Amino acid sequence: MSEKLSAATSKLLQETFVAEAREQIQKIVDNLIKLESCDEPPKQSRLVELTFRELHNLKGSARAVEYTAVEVVCHPLEDVMAALKRKQIKIDAELLDLVLSSICLVEKFLDVEEQSSLEAEAQETRDKVLAFMKKIGLQISASDQYMDEVEAIEPEDLAIKSVQVISESNTPQAQKAESPKPAVSESAATKEAQLKSKESKEQKAKIEAERVETLRIPAVKLDSFMQKAEEMLSVKAMARQQRMSAQALQSKLEERLKAWSKAAPDLKAARVLMEKMRSLNTSPQEQVIWRKMNDILDLNSEFIESLNDDVKTISRTAFDFSHATSTAVDVLLDETKRLLMMPCGTVFEGFPLVVRQLARELGKEVEVNLVGGDIELDKRILSQVKDPLLHLLRNSVDHGMETPEERESVGKARRGNIGIKVSQIDGTVVEMRVFDDGRGINTEKVKQSAIRLGLISSEEAAKMGKEESLALIFKSQLSTSQIITEISGRGIGLAVVDENIRKLGGRIRIETEPGKGSSFIITLPVTIATFRGVLVDVASKTFVVPTTSIDRVVRIKNDAIKPVEGNNTMLLGDSLIPVCHMEDVLELPSSSKRSSAESDKLLTVAILGSGDDRMGFVVDEVLEEHEVLVKSLGQVFTGVRNVSGVTILGSGKVVPILNSSDMLKWSRKHTFMRARRQSSVAKTAPHAKNRRANGDKRILVVDDTLTARILLRNIFESAGFSIKTANDGAEALDTLKSENFDLVVTDIEMPIMNGFELTEQIRRDDGLSDIPVIMVTSMTSREDRERGVSVGANAYFVKSSFDQSNLLDVIATLI
Amino acid sequence: MVLDEALLLKKLRDTFRAEAPQKLRLLRRWLFEACRDQAAADLNRSDFLRELHNLKGISRIAGLPAIQNLCAGSERILRVGAYPPDKKEAYETIMEAFQQIEDLIPGDEAPAELAQDLCSRLSSFAPEESLENV
Structure with a gap:
């Protein structure tokens, strides 16, 4: 970076770069994911073009602000996209995996100001990309190879919809893009070019006219402003209190006036009596007293009436002040809330990538559809609803969506549809529909799980309608998943989703049809209502x-x-x-x-x-x-x-x-x-009567390596469980028949009898079939997980990724 | 009871040091026999792969990445490729890896860098096919 720049300017440039780079990376990720499911060649070309351009710009900006790690990785990625653009190579899952994982790493690099510390990591990633390029016969280019290609792209091709005050026309690239093109010699072509140029100018003038100045304001400043605006509620409350006090005083005085009015005839009679007495033989001294008394009565009467007028005025003023304050505060709050409105699409960023990765992990094919991203919601609601939405999407991939083979066998397309559709119900409420076209939810299974957990009795289940049964899904610990994995199945997530939506003043319900899919429908207020x-x-x-x-x-x-x-x-x-x-x-x-x-x-x-x-x-x-x-x-x-x-x-x-x-x-x-x-538990699960505290709960750990047994023994004993170990499935089965255990934790690959066989034997034995079995293994494939489900395991943990608290949480839900 | 992680790691390493040599002896013997006799190879293939997989797993539990990587490299050659290896160089490199594992077992630390060179050589014999289970 130029030495002429002050530290403050450099810092500002870097901050601007990081903010813009995140947007560019998001666009790259979105385009790549769209590319994967796009079958139309023109659209594909356009997506490749846009991705290539974003990568090129990202690389260039990174170089300008000395984010070298970003530049080092973007350079070969740009080559890969250039080769795609020139149709030298074809799009496939391996290519997309590589570019996506590399670009996600680049995003992490943005968090590190000291880029030299990332040198090794950046080089490693670059090497991976280069190895891939070598494999497909590509070579790394010179770093400014594509300058001309990028600049040749028409600005309108870039589909830039928002305009920022950090004016693009000030950047050298934009200036180049706006500069007139050299004329061609043929007159017809010249005319055509002039016509196009005129149209282009008109287009630009139109865009310019529609340009609305916008400012980037840190969210924290807006939050602080919102807090200050909400403080005005105290002023509103005080004005209301004053109005009420004034009204109370006025009422009291009016009561006094009424009492005074009631006494008016008696007062009149008294005055007549006084006049009579004055005319009688009263002394001058007595007459003075009578006159004074008369004056006091007159004065009092006038004072009360005048006081009443004053109090009425004060009351009216307090009323007006309260009304004006109330209106002003309400308007201020409404306008401030509008400042905090953001398009829903801002929270959807990243969802397609998560869904894609999860689907690939599970061997499923899924297309993500996000509709209604331009509908605006209070950013405080959006930030709170992001995790629930993501949870529902992950659930849809894991539980809702079938494998491509299953889908084909029932006449569905191999690729399933998952998505979110946002629609505005009215000015105050929006609906977010998280949908899939998967297998749907089996309400009978839901009821059975609820009965097994003691949440409802069999009698209650029999009386339940579809909607009531589906609502059980939101009960804590209820899961219809056949097996618990790192992704889902513990039945905790949906209860939390429900709670979080309720906290926002929203509601969630389910629509499902077996074999056709499910929708989780969330209704939310557009803004956070004043409490x-x-x-x-x-x-x-x-x-x-x-x-x-x-x-x-x-x-x-x-x-x-x-x-x-x-x-x-x-x-x-x-x-x-x-x-x-x-x-x-x-x-x-x-x-x-x-x-x-x-x-x-x-x-x-x-x-x-x-x-x-x-x-x-x-x-x-x-x-x-x-x-x-x-x-x-x-x-x-x-x-x-x-x-x-x-x-x-x-x-x-x-x-x-x-x-x-x-x-x-x-x-x-x-x-x-x-x-x-x-x-309920007593009625439905007699064996559960004897559940004891952890200290009395016994776990059988089955593993053929001593080191693994010691690790598991230590984890479980630290959590207060009693442990016994077995070296293989056969020894475990013998132990289970002679002693009582609450749970079995088993490895899979073991001599004599492996973990699958052991679980099958446990499920076949009437005396043992109720014992939960957790598989802790290094076998990560989908087939192994599915085999775990089919033999009757309750949970499946991969040794390389399991963390002990997660394992203990699962045990807590099982025993 | 609170889990003392430092104490547990020490305990796990001690156990590993006691358990690993026996597994390594078995692995060497089985691979040697497999190379001499196809019938023996057919008989001990699954046991060999299970023990090698276990050795990799327990070295990870004991926090010894160099040993873990050497096991993973050897496993990659043998699980997807031929068992016993069809190239003499691959056999020798695996045996060299076993020797390095034996040398590393008594130590307290085995950072990945220690085995980097040998791991690269092992990977040059690995088939291209990806391995979900390794």
């Missing part, structure tokens, strides 16, 4: 309960609360729901109001949650609903149970905001749900 909460009094203290988590508030008689299986419940419509006192959940001292045990005493119950996950919380009083500003508790109080933040009321009072999700979880653990689960 509204209901003020409740509990044990003489005030709390805020988020409005969105309140299903309803009911008043019931004390004796309507009945004990069922040792826990308090109430009837709400046709449903029996658990009830507890909020003061118990919040661990507050019992209030005096609660001590009354009269059977007909009315209790106020706030019902929190939704659907089956509802619970009643008895409170002293429900006060009113408020729009509140949520203040974080700060680092010191992070993780305080049942409290998510605080708010300051207009009166200045600081009030805790309750975390309804925490409260429901805590209460379920301690009351009704535990009893229900125990009861």
Whole structure:
């Protein structure tokens, strides 16, 4: 980089380069993935052209800012794309894998300012590309080989849709692109060229007219601005409080005036009496007293009327001020929220690559379709919804999509379709549909899994409709997958997806048809609504309960609360729901109001949650609903149970905001749900009665190498399990028949009897068939995993990638 | 009980040092026999490959990448290619790898660089076909 540049300018240039390079890499990745599934030669050529151009520009910019590692890798990649462009080579999966993996590495290089530290890694990647090039008969070019080819591409070919203020016309390349082309000698051609040039100028003028100046503003600054705008809610609340105080004063005064008016006839009579008495033989002294009294009465009357006028004026002003403040704050917040709107497509970046890689790992063929990426949503919602969407896509590839062979056997195309379709329902709600055309969800399997886990009884399952059965999928630990792998199958993911969507004020539901596919439909608000909460009094203290988590508030008689299986419940419509006192959940001292045990005493119950996950919380009083500003508790109080933040009321009072999700979880653990689960487990899984704490749980580790046995023994013993080991499948089978174990962890490749055979034997034996089996092996192929499923393993871990906490988590779900 | 990782690694290396020589002896014997007698080769092929695979696995568990890479290089030649190897040079290079493994077993560290040269030579005998299971 030029030595003339100051350090600050260099830094700025590097930052700009990194931001633009990330966009370029994303375009390269998108194009390559589209290329893989594109069968139309013109489109293919265009995608190759665009990718080539992006790579060339990336390489050039990297050189300018001395990001040498980036340049070193991009150079041979550019050669590969050039060869594709010239049709010297053909597109295939190996080529795409190589270019994609290399370009993903380049993206990581962008995080490192000190590029010299990446020299070895960059060289290694370059060598890989060069080896590939050698294999297909290509040679590395001179670094400026393609300058002319790139510059020959017409700007309109580049499909640049957004224009930035960091003006492209200032760059040397853009200047070259805009400069007039040399005229050709033939007059017809000249005319044609002039015509084209005119059209081109008109086109450019049109683009120029449509150009809207945009600014790059760091997201953190916008977030800070949003926070400051939200602080204005306090001003709105204070104005409201003042208006209410003024109104209260006015009401009080009006009452006094009314009382005064009522007394007016008596006052009149008194005055007449006074006049009469004055005319009687009263002393001058007495007459003065009477006159003074009369004056006082007049003065008082005038004062009250004048005060009433003043209070009315103040009240009116307070009302106007409150109204104006409220409107201004609402407009400010709305406009600020609009600043935070971003196209959905910004979170989809990277999805096609993840899906492609996963599909390849699993031996599946998948095409990714992302529709509606231009629909805008609050960036805070988008950032929170990214992981759930990715999770659903991964689930679709892993569980939903069939293998190409399976698809062909049922008359489907080998390549399946997976995607996300975003559509705007109305001005405030969007729908995100994560779909696949795979095997669909088997609701019977879902119910069976739920019964096995004790979430529902067989009787309940029999009564369940399709929608209700599908909703079970969102229960924690429920999975219909036949086997747990590193990717999925533990049944935790969808419960978290559901929880995260709910936190955003959204909902998720499923549509599925066996053999035709499934859609997970998420509805989300376009922006994060200003937080509204209901003020409740509990044990003489005030709390805020988020409005969105309140299903309803009911008043019931004390004796309507009945004990069922040792826990308090109430009837709400046709449903029996658990009830507890909020003061118990919040661990507050019992209030005096609660001590009354009269059977007909009315209790106020706030019902929190939704659907089956509802619970009643008895409170002293429900006060009113408020729009509140949520203040974080700060680092010191992070993780305080049942409290998510605080708010300051207009009166200045600081009030805790309750975390309804925490409260429901805590209460379920301690009351009704535990009893229900125990009861269901007892009915449906008799062998599970004797489940014990980890210390009493026994695991049989089967591996023919001592080192591996010692590793597993140490991991499991550290987690508190009792361990016994066996050298091979046959020894393990003998041990299992003579002793009780809760779980078997087995290697696959072993002498005498391997892990597949051992698992088959366990599943065939009536006395052992319930024991969960986990395979921990270095065999990574899809066929081995499938064989693991077919012989009845519950989980399959690859030794090279497993981490012990993951393994322990899976064990926790199995025993 | 808390897992003391340093202590566990020491324990794993001690176990590896006790376990690996026996496996290496078996591997040498089986490969030698296989090269002399096709019947022996047919008989011990699966045992040989399993033990070699195991040796690779336990060297990884013990955190000894040089040994792991030497095993992986040898396995790649033999699992996808011929067993015993059809080239004398390949046989000799594998035996050389076994010798280097034996030399590395008593040591506390075996970084990948130690075996880089031999690994490159092993890879020159490996078939082009990719190996999912190796």
